[in-house]
Amino acid sequence: MLIRTALNPCVNPHLRTLTSLAQEGGRGLVLKSLSTDVYENLALEDWIHDHVDLQSRTLLLLWKNTPAVVIGRHQNPWQECNLRLMRDRGVALARRRSGGGTVYHDLGNINMTFFTSRKKYDRVRNLRVVTSALQQLRPGLDVRATERFDILLNGGYKISGTAAKLGRVSAYHHCTLLCGSDRSLLSAVLRSSCQGIQSNATPSVPSPVKNLQDEDPSLDCRAVMDAVAAEYSAQYGLDHRVSDIDPTDEISLPGIRRMAQDLKTWEWVYGKTPKFSVRSGFEVRDGSSSSSAALRMGVRNGLIESCRVELPADWLPAALCDELAAQLIGGRFCPGETAVLTAAVLRTCPQGSEIRNKWNILCDSVAAVM
Structure with missing residues (x-):
């Protein structure tokens, strides 16, 4: 059963679409978001975490966003990014519900969320899916996970960062993957414009970054997403199929719009900043x-x-x-x-x-x- 008791599809027939996807997926499921809105996609993550029974199955969500900076739950946006430049360039600011550091998203960046039960939570295995997928696309590509659960290209360039949320019974681990992002804008918006701030908020660790397409132009987002989905399906013994999901579908995902709106509020984005x-x-x-x-x-x-x-x-x-x-x-x-x-x-x-x-x-x- 995919949906927990409070959202039993026998009670609410509108949930059949999502339920049937899970039943057809058996032990696992690969989903791809139809949205490129950062707040809608973060809300979708939390909706799945809160409402989907992950005790007997795994789930991978693939998603991309239009330009946005996403800070960790315990971070200070004034310390982490150039808010004035973001306002001028129309770059959204979002605070996610997981920890970790600040990342830049755009349509040249892939996001992957691995959902499991808390007992089966395994970041090492998840990153192995990603590195194996990349090496299937380009044999000999030098990509490897670090002890910090980042992925490095050629031993020195960060192409992926990691964050996670561990709930009472369910968990998710999400990571980014730079394929063809705007590195000049990435560098500019992740440089704080505020001086003199003293805080105990979680700081990000700066790292040199590189796009996969700098190494091989064929490693675009579509090819990489397809490869990750195929490798995930192979490692978990699933049928290789990716199902689209619309995070604005209030009928299949009751309450999802309110969750997205909550993530946009000033009280959440800025008000949750540590003193x-x-x-x-x-x-x-x-x-x-x-x-x-x-x-x-x-x-x-x-x-x-x-x-x-x-x-x-x-x-x-x-x-x-x-x-x-x-x-x-x-x-x-x-x-x-x-x-x-x-x-x-x-x-x-x-x-x-x-x-x-x-x-x-x-x-x-x-x-x-x-």
Whole structure:
């Protein structure tokens, strides 16, 4: 039986499609997502983990996303990526429910999720599926898994990273595989633009990366996905068949849309960041007049819980610095909300153009930290 008791297909006839796939798959199943939306695909992972009985079968999900940065559950996005560049380039930010480090996804990157019972969870075997598949495509290709459960090409270039979620009875292990990703954008968005952050969040470990297509142009996403599906089926004794699945199908996957929406919320993506502090110094300049400023903040659940802005009183009155700090406390640590809050204070500023100019410069500098 695929669906747990609460979702028994005898009770809900709309679940027959997914159930019949599992019954036809017998001991295992290979699925390929029809979506390229990062939130929909992450929701599909969690739906399968939460609702599918994996005690007597295994399942492989293959999926790709349009450009996105995906951080681990316990990471700090301000430390991990260039949020300003991502906003400018339309690169989505998502927080997954597994641990591990930050990865960049685009349509040149494959994602693979191996589902099993917790007792049968085996990352070594899963990575062997991937490396064996690649070597079937190109005999002699130098790909091997590391003790960190990454996959290296030619001994020094990372082409795959790993993360996992272990539930009470079920588990999944997912990994990436670089085939033909935009490496220049990957490098740019995975470089933090925020300075002065102090945090105990899980840091990513930078590594040199390479695409498989840099080694062999024939190793494109379609060929590699087909090879991984074939190798997985061979190792688990399954019929070599890949079934498409639509993660927006609310009839077959009840609750899936709400799960995807939850993954998009600010409270999840940013608000789940472990507590951190900011200690940043910067220069503010208004024409020929300049000064050094200091910013001290404490941030919990993505919200500013303490703030202090320090500037010489002869550049900007201390009362205005204190007013700025007071306005920011309780707000989100993000430039959009900061702009709204500082605009409210601007209306109370003295009308002199010099003070207003300096105030705007200070506010822009504070927002740039975010």
